[in-house]
């Protein structure tokens with residue numbers, strides 16, 4: 001048995017390679033390999049095209065896809081692209097006995113634009129675009145596919161776009177890529193293109209509970225496309241363990257029919273502006289009734305961006321050193337760590353100030369001589385030429401953003417964190433500001449009591465963005481576009497009960513013995529009335 005037969009249905013080749021290759025080298029080329037079982041599943045999608053003769057693998061590696069494909073059809077003509085000479089030499093040896101496979105040692109993004117293929121199968125490199133040394137590529141792709149591209153930040157999306165362009169009529173493509181594009185801003189363009197090209201057929205979102213495969217694959221998506229006119233719909237599925245592969249296999253076998261209409265959407269009904277999580281995951285909001293837009297109550301804006309925190313922020317000793325008078329210092333929370341509790345009081349502020357923490361922002365309106373001198377020192381350091389300061393007039397003015405009654409933290413591992421700003425001070429971008437409108441402002445306590453509960457956090461969570469490793473981020477509009485319970489429907493005795501628990505909870509926090517059972521009781525009241 002020759003070498004290419006011996007390991008044709010395992011990842012033994014990749015394992016050997018990884019053993020003898022440094023992790024730095026693999027990272028440099030984004031060499032994370034596809035588990036054979038997944039490669040085989042993707043190969044089956046291509047094999048479903050009865051006219052399949054030519055196949056492209058734009059990021060060849062050690063050819064796991066070719067091994068899977070050849071098990072199904074030994075006569076396929078496969079073209080590979082690979083940029084790393086080291087892995088290329090190894091791949092050439094693996095496939096030396098198969099004359100139908102030719103691997104090119106060149107960059108896929110810059111080559112092969114004029115060829116079309118019956119099948120394209122790929123696990124592309126996941127590089128941030130800025131790490132990829134090619135500035136003109138966006139323009140070139142944009143021109144070729146007649147689609148305006150901007151803000152695409154990751155190379156894998158470009159591999160996908162170029163591949164769809166290179167599909168023959170009836171051709172099929174199978175890609176495995178990180179699922180983050182489904183729910184982030186940079187993914188909107190690629191989602192629009194997938195809809196516009198009408199080639200998208202299925203997205204299987206992999207979200208393994210356990211780390212069955214390598215880290216890079218635990219949150220990824222398999223994208224199946226077909227350049228045929230056999231379906232006008234896209235189906236989504238969730239894959240949470242290897243057992244779910246058979247589900248995808250049945251989807252593939254039955255194409256263009258659908259086994260069920262579950263999570264299936266016409267192209268017209270897919271909105272690239274939305275987070276596509278809504279199409280494949282049950283939304284928390286559906287568990288509750290009487291929901292209204294968050295915007296009915298208020299508005300979230302990001303905190304003050306200075307352009308140079310080092311220059312604009314002060315503690316008392318820095319203020320003394322430069323002789324900055326109190327009237328030029330705006331009390332301001334600069335780091336989220338300085339406000340760890342749900343309530344930020346005047347006392348908390350005074351303590352931070354006494355401990356010489358950075359809690360002031362330069363507010364140089366009608367500057368005196370000493371402030372002018374400080375401003376001049378900023379100009380010497382070219383703070384006035386920075387991205388944000390350059391656009392302001394004068395450059396040292398700060399954004400007009402009054403203190404907000406509630407803050408919400410920007411990055412989270414454990415869900416949103418809200419803080420009641422009782423000290424009525426300003427905040428930098430470490431928090432977003434929540435402003436209530438004139439109708440809800442009189443009910444700030446009730447509103448804040450609601451924000452503290454798991455119910456509110458679950459509903460907001462439908463709109464989160466994920467940054468890998470469990471880190472979540474909320475942009476102001478993620479919250480503005482969220483739903484919340486309609487608090488006006490709450491009976492007045494329940495409202496009073498909530499306010500009582502809220503007051504007890506507040507006291508427990510102020511006394512430094514936070515008692516979460518009060519928040520749980522508030523949560524239960526909401527559950528009782530809104531489910």
Ligand SMILES: C[S@@+](CC[C@H](N)C(=O)[O-])C[C@H]1O[C@@H](n2cnc3c(N)ncnc32)[C@H](O)[C@@H]1O
Pocket residue numbers: 029030031032033034058059060061062063064065081082083084087106107108109122123124125126
């Ligand atoms: C994520 S690995 C996938 C390898 C293999 N297809 C698999 O699935 O196991 C991506 C491969 O693409 C190669 N690569 C990176 N940038 C490339 C480019 N611009 N053109 C072609 N290949 C590239 C890397 O060296 C690496 O071998």
